[in-house]
Amino acid sequence: xxxxxxxxxxxxxxxxxxxxxxxxxxxxxxxxxxxxxxxxxxxxxxxxxxxxxxxxxxxxxxxxxxxxxxxxxxxxxxxxxxxxxxxxxxxxxxxxxxxxxxxxxxxxxxxxxxxxxxxxxxxxxxxxxxxxxxxxxxxxxxxxxxxxxxxxxxxxxxxxxxxxxxxxxxxxx
Ligand code: NI
Numbered sequence: 604x605x606x607x608x609x610x611x612x613x614x615x616x617x618x619x620x621x622x623x624x625x626x627x628x629x630x631x632x633x634x635x636x637x638x639x640x641x642x643x644x645x646x647x648x649x650x651x652x653x654x655x656x657x658x659x660x661x662x663x664x665x666x667x668x669x670x671x672x673x674x675x676x677x678x679x680x681x682x683x684x685x686x687x688x689x690x691x692x693x694x695x696x697x698x699x700x701x702x703x704x705x706x707x708x709x710x711x712x713x714x715x716x717x718x719x720x721x722x723x724x725x726x727x728x729x730x731x732x733x734x735x736x737x738x739x740x741x742x743x744x745x746x747x748x749x750x751x752x753x754x755x756x757x758x759x760x761x762x763x764x765x766x767x768x769x770x771x772x773x774x775x776x
Contacts, residue, residue, distance in 0.1 A: 606646070610659075614664065615635070617682075618663045618664055619638075623671070625671065634666075642725075644662075644724075645658045645659060646658070646662075648721050648763055653718050657686065661686060661722045662725060662726075664686065669693075669695055675694075689718070693719065695707075713757070720757040721760060721761055724765070731771035733775075734775070746775075747772055750771070751772055
């Protein structure tokens with residue numbers, strides 16, 4: 604598998620700077636650890652019939668608008684409209700009511716190229732690590748149920764990632 608390593612590094616540098624001192628909720632690891640884990644899932648899945656560079660960029664940048672306050676316009680200027688649109692679709696819209704937010708987000712992701720679908724699947728696969736100890740049972744159940752909704756909406760994009768998220772769902776506690 605080959606990809607543009609300079610693009611990977613430039614995008615990683617941008618994402619690491621954008622997230623600054625943020626930490627992964629629960630583990631306290633630097634946020635960039637989450638981004639690289641998602642990118643790793645995506646890189647492996649995308650090798651073959653997907654645009655690996657595009658998938659990887661969306662993976663590294665997927666939380667920078669939602670969690671780090673980067674403007675979509677900045678992504679347009681830095682990385683072009685394809686990447687900016689992909690990341691925008693991966694960003695939950697605060698203006699949408701909370702119960703509707705995931706459905707709205709999935710609808711917008713489904714309007715994007717398949718690489719963007721892979722990132723959403725890979726993000727949830729990465730997040731289905733054991734839940735933080737303080738999470739109550741109903742929060743875990745809701746997170747698990749939401750993962751199934753993501754699987755059902757986007758799983759057709761990639762059989763391997765669909766199987767992987769199913770496996771994570773079945774062992775999530
Ligand atoms: Ni994420």
